[in-house]
Amino acid sequence: GNYTYVSLEIKRLMVSLSGHYKTREIADICKVSPCTVQRVLQLWRQSGEVVRVPVVQGRPHKLDALDLAYLESCIERTPDSYLYELRAQLMDARGTEIDESTISRSL
Incomplete structure (x- = not known):
């Protein structure tokens, strides 16, 4: 996709603002699209995190x-x-x- 990097600090700010402001207002404050705000807030509601944690794939190595x-x-x-x-x-x-x-x- 054509995503722009949004820092962890800004994503956490979006979550903080979500209790007091509407999506459009948060987008204006953080200088991102409303879609980005919705995506970050949805991830936060689902996982409690503002960034996706990669899933480890495959079997663990037998030798560390x-x-x-x-x-x-x-x-x-x-x-x-x-x-x-x-x-x-x-x-x-x-x-x-x-x-x-x-x-x-x-x-």
Whole structure:
């Protein structure tokens, strides 16, 4: 669409003004279109927020950043480690149980 960026501060101002002013008046005060005011207020009524929170898509990763950093340090110390050895080290040190193929894909 052809949206113009509206700051968080202005969006919060719209919500504050909504108890005392009409949509058109808020639009004039905030220098935005009435449609923008309606969109912000509708989002606020539905979610309690003035900005959309992105939905995380897909499955969460089995390895977090610390797990990956640990694996990388293991490989730096012993570059000829087998995947089953890395898997065992990760389980012992971090308590993360994963398949060897996950390690292979992640590195």
